[in-house]
Amino acid sequence: MVAVIDVQDISKSFKIHHERNQSLKERLLHPRTGSTEVFHALNNISFTVGQGETVGIVGHNGSGKSTLLKCICGVLKPTSGEIRLRGSLAALLELGAGFQTELSGRDNVYLYGAMLGFSKNMVDAIFDEVVDFSEIEQFIDTQVKFYSSGMYVRLAFAVAVNVDPDILVVDEVLAVGDERFQAKCVDRIQRFREEGRTILFVTHNADQVRALCDRAVVLESGDMIADGATQDSLRIFREHLMQDAVAHDSAQLLGTITIDSVTTPEGSFDIKSGSGLHLDAAVTSQTAYSGSFVIELFTRGGLLVSRSDAQGSPVNLLPGRNVIGIDLAQVPLLDGIYDLNVGVLDHHANTVIAWSEKAASIQVTYDGREGGIVELGASIRQQ
């Protein structure tokens, strides 16, 4: 298998300027004001990706995932080291593509294609497919400045996946757009995999990594702490989370608290939009512990709907089995399935002590007219 992406000893540091003014006058008058600090965002990262592999990059916020992807795409220049690439590359870095907002969607498709290094003929050949995929036929000749952010991302994604790249690089973009479009994107990435193309995929959603990737690289404060099979890497990632907790809290808490189950009194997780929900979390603790309890609700597409620790009010765990009641006064969500993560946090250091990913899936039914994920209860009238 030939190496398509070969990252060799990449480091990247940023200069961070404190209180410096970018005007000529300021710089001439006060050349020494402000201090410059060097921040090491990536330290000596090396790994290779073979043709046909789908590799996930996981890590906390700020661990350097986006920076690494940007170096690979050539948006950022590494401070040292080298990256060797084979074949054409299409990238989707965070939101959007830097479209020229004054131009129409059509012009932007061509321009963006050219930016990615594809010729006009190649874009001609796939133009209809791009428009089709993006689902914005009616607006393709409208200036991009009138697009919603969803339309914008759809168009950018449609170009990137249709230009026939050898390597596709995706950075957390799947968090935008509606659920159906996300599913379509995931499908397309699956097809790319099956065709034996190379994909580099960054997401905070462990499930997406599990579903799509053969391998995962774990970053932690700019260091690569794991590179291996997805399951192994994700385990190391989680363990690291735990170790952090141990390091911060001298007590040997690791493994002493487990979240056994999350249930409802009715036994069903189906609710009507707008109604309330009571959940019981069964937690087993070996020691008495006071921490805070956190719940997170995600859409299936991996978009965080809400994270809450109930204003940090502490839960006092007793040795043995504890039941913690969670009351959601009302769930103003629209139709869909929402995944619930729950965890116990050390409320001083804010580190995770116990965590249960996808502890429950809540099915919400909604029969109103609003679209999206949350009901705003909008009323519209003429003044």
Place this chain on the structure above:
Amino acid sequence: MNEAPLVGQQHRSLDDTPVRVVSARPTLSTRLKTLWSRRELLIGLVWSDIRIKYKNSTLGIFWSMLSPAFTLGVYFLVFSVFLRNGIPNFVIYLFSGLVVWNMFQNSINTATGVIVDRAALVKKVSFPREILALSNVGAAVVYFVVQLVVLIIFVAALGHAPAWRFLLILPISFLSLYFFTSALAMVMSAINVYLRDMKHLMEVLLQLWFWLTPVVYSYENSIAPHLSRRGLTIIYFLNPITLIVVTFQRVFYVGTVVKSTVAPYAKINILPTWSFDRFLELNLALFAVTVVLFLIAEAIFGRLEGNFESEL
């Protein structure tokens, strides 16, 4: 990877595709090669620039001709009726210099701010960043061509013959203009990332620069004697635009010594009386210099671009 996929055709093998290297500091020749390989993007950006300028206007390029034609008409009226300075066909003299100057000034004025203006793009898509500055120069070249056409039509309408032989030098002169303008545009666009008011400073400097270039006055007629007496001619010609402007004037205006239209029998030295060979020689030398300047600018840009992300 061992088992054959069930659906979809297999993507092409990359075993024989060449390797691209992303490194901290690519060499100048790598940079130039990359730049050349992305010329299609340059063309795309130039057209999008022009489209944005004339968006929603069906008359499009027609407007871009009308405006210089109108300017020319006004100058014609002013200089042949109201402000008669005695120089016959002064409008042709003026416009042949102005065509060159406009290309230079438009390029620098638009390119200086371009990287800052397009920060969103620079932070998201990978392409040689200097292409942004070069695309502004490219758009200015398109307007330059349009203005040149207007000038040629005007020259023909007045029944004024250009200096046919000197026409040969024009492409060399134009290339010098292109390389010099591109070099300055690239460097300024990069400096402006670090010093944001470079843009305003440049606008002022260009005003001054304009008066150091013989566009609205005749170098031979007004300052040449003073300069040569003090041995300063060389300093004046250090401004690369000067030779280019003078060459364009020599081609389109032709006359070096002309009869005044106001004072009978008076002669006016309007352009240098250099021979064809002298013009060719000077232009070739300038061309070589501007190519070197372009390479230096590319290298400077490469140095400065390494830190864009911390400034944008």
